[in-house]
Amino acid sequence: xxxxxxxxxxxxxxxxxxxxxxxxxxxxxxxxxxxxxxxxxxxxxxxxxxxxxxxxxxxxxxxxxxxxxxxxxxxxxxxxxxxxxxxxxxxxxxxxxxxxxxxxxxxxxxxxxxxxxxxxxxxxxxxxxxxxxxxxxxxxxxxxxxxxxxxxxxxxxxxxxxxxxxxxxxxxxxxxxxxxxxxxxxxxxxxxxxxxxxxxxxxxxxxxxxxxxxxxxxxxxxxxxxxxxxxxxxxxxxxxxxxxxxxxxxxxxxxxxxxxxxxxxxxxxxxxxxxxxxxxxxxxxxxxxxxxx
Amino acid sequence: xxxxxxxxxxxxxxxxxxxxxxxxxxxxxxxxxxxxxxxxxxxxxxxxxxxxxxxxxxxxxxxxxxxxxxxxxxxxxxxxxxxxxxxxxxxxxxxxxxxxxxxxxxxxxxxxxxxxxxxxxxxxxxxxxxxxxxxxxxxxxxxxxxxxxxxxxxxxxxxxxxxxxxxxxxxxxxxxxxxxxxxxxxxxxxxxxxxxxxxxxxxxxxxxxxxxxxxxxxxxxxxxxxxxxxxxxxxxxxxxxxxxxxxxxxxxxxxxxxxxxx
Amino acid sequence: xxxxxxxxxxxxxxxxxxxxxxxxxxxxxxxxxxxxxxxxxxxxxxxxxxxxxxxxxxxxxxxxxxxxxxxxxxxxxxxxxxxxxxxxxxxxxxxxxxxxxxxxxxxxxxxxxxxxxxxxxxxxxxxxxxxxxxxxxxxxxxxxxxxxxxxxxxxxxxxxxxxxxxxxxxxxxxxxxxxxxxxxxxxxxxxxxxxxxxxxxxxxxxxxxxxxxxxxxxxxxxxxxxxxxxxxxxxxxxxxxxxxxxxxxxxxxxxxxxxxxxx
Numbered sequence: 080x081x082x083x084x085x086x087x088x089x090x091x092x093x094x095x096x097x098x099x100x101x102x103x104x105x106x107x108x109x110x111x112x113x114x115x116x117x118x119x120x121x122x123x124x125x126x127x128x129x130x131x132x133x134x135x136x137x138x139x140x141x142x143x144x145x146x147x148x149x150x151x152x153x154x155x156x157x158x159x160x161x162x163x164x165x166x167x168x169x170x171x172x173x174x175x176x177x178x179x180x181x182x183x184x185x186x187x188x189x190x191x192x193x194x195x196x197x198x199x200x201x202x203x204x205x206x207x208x209x210x211x212x213x214x215x216x217x218x219x220x221x222x223x224x225x226x227x228x229x230x231x232x233x234x235x236x237x238x239x240x241x242x243x244x245x246x247x248x249x250x251x252x253x254x255x256x257x258x259x260x261x262x263x264x265x266x267x268x269x270x271x272x273x274x275x276x277x278x279x280x281x282x283x284x285x286x287x288x289x290x291x292x293x294x295x296x297x298x299x300x301x302x303x304x305x306x307x308x309x310x311x312x313x314x315x316x317x318x319x320x321x322x323x324x325x326x327x328x329x330x331x332x333x334x335x336x337x338x339x340x341x342x343x344x345x346x347x348x349x350x351x352x353x354x355x356x357x358x359x360x361x362x363x364x365x366x367x368x369x370x371x372x
Numbered sequence: 373x374x375x376x377x378x379x380x381x382x383x384x385x386x387x388x389x390x391x392x393x394x395x396x397x398x399x400x401x402x403x404x405x406x407x408x409x410x411x412x413x414x415x416x417x418x419x420x421x422x423x424x425x426x427x428x429x430x431x432x433x434x435x436x437x438x439x440x441x442x443x444x445x446x447x448x449x450x451x452x453x454x455x456x457x458x459x460x461x462x463x464x465x466x467x468x469x470x471x472x473x474x475x476x477x478x479x480x481x482x483x484x485x486x487x488x489x490x491x492x493x494x495x496x497x498x499x500x501x502x503x504x505x506x507x508x509x510x511x512x513x514x515x516x517x518x519x520x521x522x523x524x525x526x527x528x529x530x531x532x533x534x535x536x537x538x539x540x541x542x543x544x545x546x547x548x549x550x551x552x553x554x555x556x557x558x559x560x561x562x563x564x565x566x567x568x569x570x571x572x573x574x575x576x577x578x579x580x581x582x583x584x585x586x587x588x589x590x591x592x593x594x595x596x597x598x599x600x601x602x603x604x605x606x607x608x609x610x611x612x613x614x615x616x617x618x619x620x621x622x623x624x625x626x627x628x629x630x631x632x633x634x
Numbered sequence: 635x636x637x638x639x640x641x642x643x644x645x646x647x648x649x650x651x652x653x654x655x656x657x658x659x660x661x662x663x664x665x666x667x668x669x670x671x672x673x674x675x676x677x678x679x680x681x682x683x684x685x686x687x688x689x690x691x692x693x694x695x696x697x698x699x700x701x702x703x704x705x706x707x708x709x710x711x712x713x714x715x716x717x718x719x720x721x722x723x724x725x726x727x728x729x730x731x732x733x734x735x736x737x738x739x740x741x742x743x744x745x746x747x748x749x750x751x752x753x754x755x756x757x758x759x760x761x762x763x764x765x766x767x768x769x770x771x772x773x774x775x776x777x778x779x780x781x782x783x784x785x786x787x788x789x790x791x792x793x794x795x796x797x798x799x800x801x802x803x804x805x806x807x808x809x810x811x812x813x814x815x816x817x818x819x820x821x822x823x824x825x826x827x828x829x830x831x832x833x834x835x836x837x838x839x840x841x842x843x844x845x846x847x848x849x850x851x852x853x854x855x856x857x858x859x860x861x862x863x864x865x866x867x868x869x870x871x872x873x874x875x876x877x878x879x880x881x882x883x884x885x886x887x888x889x890x891x892x893x894x895x896x897x
Contacts, residue, residue, distance in 0.1 A: 128471070132468050133472055149487075149491065206389075207385040213608065214604050215604070216607075217608040217610075218600060218604035218607060219565060219566040219607060221573050222573060222599070223600070226588075262719050264716045264720045267688050267712070267720075268714070270706050272733070272734035273708070273737050274737050282725070287724075301480065308480060309570060309573075309574060312574050323486050324485070324489075326486065327486030327489055327490055339483045342479065343480075346480045347474075347475060350477075366765060366768070367723045367765070367767035
């Protein structure tokens with residue numbers, strides 16, 4: 080992926096929002112008819128839409144489970160989930176993992192935006208560094224794990240460094256792209272009214288580039304989760320990734336599945352949080368219709 | 373400034389940037405700022421890479437990686453396009469599936485590593501499982517978005533002229549969705565490459581990632597660097613190839629034509 | 635107040651050499667409203683950007699309030715043609731108007747008064763908390779005008795500010811500018827391609843030639859000071875002046891085409 084502006088890479092987010100909104104809209108079609116009954120029917124329909132397929136899938140899971148040693152039933156996985164994760168593991172493995180993820184992610188954001196702004200502002204700097212940056216971005220981040228282990232050992236700094244090294248590129252490149260594409264008329268406006276230095280950065284540059292910065296942050300989040308898990312699968316003795324692999328090696332199948340479930344929930348939770356953040360940061364952008372243009 | 377001048381000067385700057393990086397990577401270990409055991413000079417990394425490229429083993433590994441990437445991407449792409457079009461075209465299906473899609477999509481595909489290890493062990497199957505899962509959602513989301521972009525008026529018109537469902541898909545839905553599909557393919561190709569290498573690195577499926585893992589555990593630091601450089605070059609090639617394909621396929625499309633800088 | 639002396643602007647790229655402005659000399663007295671018209675592509679905007687200090691000049695000199703212009707001169711505000719792009723879409727109307735005042739370091743009370751006063755003057759007191767994209771084009775341009783006015787500039791530069799709004803809105807905005815100019819006593823340089831607008835608004839109309847630009851005529855508009863869309867525009871003198879400027883611009887265009895045709 081290269082740094083693309085909102086028309087290209089902003090789509091996944093809008094697409095996801097769109098899918099949801101449309102789902103709700105289709106269910107609420109009866110509304111113009113008015114009346115409480117119609118509204119209640121609409122709500123019921125919406126709930127049915129929401130849970131029908133998941134319920135069906137769980138049923139299917141239940142029906143085929145037991146046929147294979149590798150696929151315990153929903154009840155067994157649920158029990159394992161409660162026993163495994165609502166225990167000391169939550170404090171010893173899960174929270175430290177998430178903490179490292181957030182620390183690495185925040186560092187990468189700081190670094191990516193901090194470097195992206197000056198690079199994006201200077202055409203010469205941009206032309207000089209772009210091939211180098213594109214190269215670093217094209218390196219699949221997980222291959223850096225063995226290298227960073229070599230340099231930083233196998234403890235927390237290594238894991239955080241791995242996350243930073245993978246997350247920083249999409250943030251950096253998208254920031255560069257966003258700053259490059261800042262509106263010239265707004266830039267002239269800033270010059271005319273003496274808006275410069277920090278307030279130019281705060282009120283113009285960062286806000287103007289925020290759609291692209293958010294795109295970069297979204298891409299970086301999924302890379303960050305991958306790296307959190309992988310960094311713990313190598314030579315580690317704690318953490319979410321380590322624990323799940325441990326279960327697999329000890330053939331604790333239900334526990335392993337509960338770990339996969341937990342990772343899924345973690346991914347879902349973070350992506351919902353991110354979407355919240357994005358809605359809030361980019362309210363003006365979606366409102367102005369620039370996102371759809 | 374004419375366009376040719378501009379791109380030449382850009383090229384010059386870019387080359388200077390790359391040259392600068394190489395120089396830096398050469399100077400830092402030579403001056404003893406970082407121990408050579410951890411960061412070999414650029415010249416040695418490149419020499420090691422050249423040496424590796426002369427061995428058939430590396431090419432076999434590279435071929436294995438690319439096979440996993442291509443097969444996984446193709447499987448995911450085919451499945452996602454069919455699923456997406458069906459969900460998009462059959463009324464009501466979108467509402468029924470959206471919660472499931474929204475739940476499954478953010479699950480990081482590396483969560484499947486233990487499962488893949490159990491089911492397939494260190495083999496192509498593991499690679500495919502991770503690659504397909506990761507790439508599938510990238511394409512599916514774009515297809516859904518593309519199908520949703522079909523103009524309702526055009527859709528009604530097609531229906532009123534009695535076009536069959538199949539020809540509606542072929543003549544209306546597919547052309548509209550194509551740019552989105554290509555965006556999905558582009559994003560999926562990058563993700564698929566990351567996951568292919570990851571599977572090799574973590575599970576040990578044969579390929580470039582496994583080679584890096586072997587080099588690392590045997591302490592062959594220059595080889596680790598050389599292979600990482602190679603992985604980056606392959607990543608660039610993958611991106612470039614998919615972009616070229618996108619451009620070719622969409623050459624007729626107004627969205628792409630207007631994108632070409634004037 | 636505003637002195638432009640032998641201004642020259644050449645765009646120099648590798649292998650290309652475009653003379654946009656050959657020589658423009660022009661002065662605007664304090665409190666005067668001068669309109670600049672010319673055929674399309676005659677470098678009106680280039681001239682305005684040079685005066686605003688947004689564009690380095692190739693020769694000659696611009697001075698505002700006796701000081702030579704090298705960057706945006708203090709006490710100068712600009713209203714751009716692209717109203718949709720000159721307001722910060724992530725800020726409310728109030729924040730848009732207030733930001734330059736914050737940069738000036740004005741205390742909060744003074745800022746509040748200026749923002750309220752200027753929004754009131756352009757008839758947007760109710761829209762203070764809206765975002766620009768929630769407003770129509772004409773209203774957005776009013777916000778840009780309010781921002782300029784709140785800044786309390788000595789010189790107000792306007793670059794075809796009403797080129798992209800509909801006719802009725804345009805007439806309203808023209809009267810708004812006349813009123814603000816009279817009330818606040820600013821010096822206004824107003825660039826437009828619309829001859830009617832130039833004659834209606836200006837105390838003087840400067841007619842530019844086609845590019846490379848020179849001043850073709852500096853015309854005093856001897857219409858009564860109190861102007862009104864209906865009566866002023868139906869005065870016989872208005873028609874004469876309009877016709878005169880129109881012919882000048884036609885001449886400029888023909889001259890330009892001849893010059894192009896000869897080689």
